[in-house]
Amino acid sequence: MVLWRGKNRSLEELARTLLNDYNLPKYFWVDVVNTAYYVLNRVLIRPILKRTPYELYKRRKPNISHFKVFGCKYFILNNDKDNIGKFDAKADDGIFIGYSSHSHAYRIYNKCTMTIEEFVHVVFDESNLDLQDDFKNKAEEEENSELLQKKK
Numbered sequence: 001m002v003l004w005r006g007k008n009r010s011l012e013e014l015a016r017t018l019l020n021d022y023n024l025p026k027y028f029w030v031d032v033v034n035t036a037y038y039v040l041n042r043v044l045i046r047p048i049l050k051r052t053p054y055e056l057y058k059r060r061k062p063n064i065s066h067f068k069v070f071g072c073k074y075f076i077l078n079n080d081k082d083n084i085g086k087f088d089a090k091a092d093d094g095i096f097i098g099y100s101s102h103s104h105a106y107r108i109y110n111k112c113t114m115t116i117e118e119f120v121h122v123v124f125d126e127s128n129l130d131l132q133d134d135f136k137n138k139a140e141e142e143e144n145s146e147l148l149q150k151k152k
């Protein structure tokens with residue numbers, strides 16, 4: 001029982017850190033915890049056994065070549081999802097928030113449609129992590145609009 005409390009505490013701390021570092025809204029906590037659990041099972045080595053939990057379960061080394069930086073921007077071609085105009089953007093952008101639990105896809109928060117979607121073929125921009133400013137500005141705008149509504 002003590003082992004599980006320790007692991008839950010580690011997941012909770014990691015999820016809290018990811019949410020706060022990237023200024024993500026708290027309603028992403030489920031995706032953040034799932035991502036943390038997914039990564040820890042493939043990376044964290046048990047000291048006594050010198051293996052990861054994934055190796056113990058599947059009896060082979062995990063493939064971590066598909067790992068991406070949490071919270072990085074992504075771009076995906078907008079293929080006939082919307083009726084885009086002549087001068088509208090052909091790609092949607094959003095935020096990488098995790099890995100799919102039932103396929104080899106990435107879970108992405110699409111900022112244009114405000115939904116979480118799963119994609120296999122995605123272009124990531126891991127060099128530019130401006131999400132912190134992005135969500136901070138959005139949170140400030142929401143607070144300002146709430147204050148204006150209260151004043152009226």
